[in-house]
Amino acid sequence: MNIKADYHIHTALCGHANGEPFEYVEQAIKIGLKEIGFSDHAPLVAFDDPTVSMDYNELPQYHRLIEEVRQKYQDKIIIKVGIEADFFPGYTDKTRDILNAYPYDYVLGSVHYMEKWGFDDPIQRQIWDERDVNEVYREYYHLLRASAQSGLFDIIAHVDLVKKFGHRATDNLTEEIIKTAKVFKEANVAIEINTSGLRKPAKEIYPALWTLEIYAKAGVPIVFGSDSHTPDQVAKDFDKAKDLALKAGYKEYLIFSKRKIERIEKL
Ligand code: ZN
Ligand code: FE
Ligand code: FE
Ligand code: ZN
16 A cells, blocks of 8 residues: 655745645645645744744744645545754753644654754755764764654654765764664654655665664654655655665554544555
8 A cells, every 4th residue: 555644745934845735735635645744844943044944923824824725625635734843952942832832733853953054954065074974973863862852843854864965974873873763762753754865965765774674673653754845746755665664674654643643554
């Protein structure tokens, strides 16, 4: 059976995605998804940047837009309301306030920043040249663990996003991943299998198979996301994502509702 739900969909409100919510929904219906979850970028808590996330005062519009399509398409597809929130150490309370301002079916937690460096931002890509790649990777996994331990998030998104531009650690990071998987399990978070890495220089799904095997062994559950920033990307490469999950040892994935596991779907 095909994957039924895509939980990582953006909207134009974040300033770098295209298309109206109904276009994403119609694409999802067309390709046979049973469920689609919007998860646009939540307002940044550490600083402002209108090109990377929604603004706090755009949240009412975000929820209104999703509610509109939810009602309009209720006979055709299930529409969930999520959000993708950045993790910034030291800003837990502010982030929680934003996430508590509206009801969500799930919250994706993302590490896109090390301090102020948006390491996956194409505009800030040259900063990689000044950094030690192994150190960046270690810092990334440290932040991933802290994001799970913050208790803010239900699902940790794209858990090896650090590879996006093709920078690869030369150190063996197996212990680092094992430690991270253990923390995720204890923190009761799921991880996302995110196909957008295939469209980036990394040319690989997030996360890589060898790390996904470690998460599977640790019993960390999964969801699927395309990280669509245009309607044609909905559920893109989900056949490959399913193969990867099976290969890693997964037999099921989660469906969320009201920030709880609604049910488990067989792969
Ligand atoms: Zn984005
Ligand atoms: Fe992200
Ligand atoms: Fe995203
Ligand atoms: Zn993302």
